[in-house]
Amino acid sequence: MSYLFKYYSKQYDKFMKKFRLDKSEIIIRILKNISGLEILDIGGGTGTLARELISLGAKVTILDPEINMTKIAKEKSNEIKIINGYSNNIKLRDSSIDIIVMRDSFHHIMKKEETLKECKRVLKKDGKILIYEFDKKSFIGKLIFIFETLCFERIKMLSIDEMQELIYRYFKNGEISKISNYEYIYLGNK
Ligand SMILES: C[S@@+](CC[C@H](N)C(=O)[O-])C[C@H]1O[C@@H](n2cnc3c(N)ncnc32)[C@H](O)[C@@H]1O
Structure with a gap:
């Protein structure tokens, strides 16, 4: 159970907007043409990104254990499908x-x-995986780590090298791009 996302779900969007942590443009640019595609947004929370992906014609399912977060997503767009569950056991068919x-x-x-x-299992042949994260070695990454830890959130942030090492075990085709001095994106293929 997450104290942070259960009790601060209503403040979440305002917080992300204030600190400009809710940027979707770069993700949308990287994913290119998504019309008609089935997208799984793991930890999609309040659905800010999902709503934008839907407006571009994608069919989006959010997988997230926190009902208070996904309730807000559903209010944003009734088209977002919700699965309240955990990423280590995804209730979706193979491929x-x-x-x-x-x-x-x-x-x-x-x-x-x-x-x-699980991601590898549910992805279609040639399906893509995109992970947007904060670099644990950066100043902002460290601030986020301290803030979330003080909010009693259990987190494990990775450096770019650690992410590379981990992801390569499951997705051999892909690469990590630094998008600022504190954020990176991994884009890979099944
Ligand atoms: C910081 S929020 C990000 C929300 C959204 N992706 C965004 O960019 O606004 C992290 C989300 O991950 C969810 N989460 C935490 N552990 C998870 C897990 N094991 N499986 C799926 N989602 C999880 C939390 O409930 C929360 O909604």
Whole structure:
């Protein structure tokens, strides 16, 4: 159970907007043409990204354990499908998803290896996986780590090298791009 996302779900969007941590443009630019595609947004929370992906014609399912967060997502767009559950046990068929996105959620996931295994299972052949994260070695990454830890959140943030080492075990085709001095994106293929 997450204290942070259960009790601060109503403040979440305002906080992200204030600190400009809710940028979707770069993710949308990287994913390119998504119309008609099945996208799984793991840890999709309040659905800010999901709503934008839907407006571009994608079919989006959010997988997130926190009902208070996903209730807000559903209010944003009734078209967002919700699965309240955990990423290490995804209740979806094998090879049913075109794209998996995880924005700012991978460091909240403790069972990272099981999650990547599940991602590989549910992705279609040539399906894509995009992970947006904060670099644990950066100043902002460290601030986020301290803030979330003080909010009693269990997190495990990775440096770019650690992410590279971990993800390569499951997705051999892909690369990490630094998008600022504190953020990076991994984009890979099944
Ligand atoms: C910082 S929020 C990010 C929300 C959204 N992706 C965004 O960019 O606004 C992290 C989300 O990850 C979810 N989460 C934490 N552990 C998870 C897990 N094991 N599986 C799926 N989602 C998880 C939390 O409930 C929370 O909604």
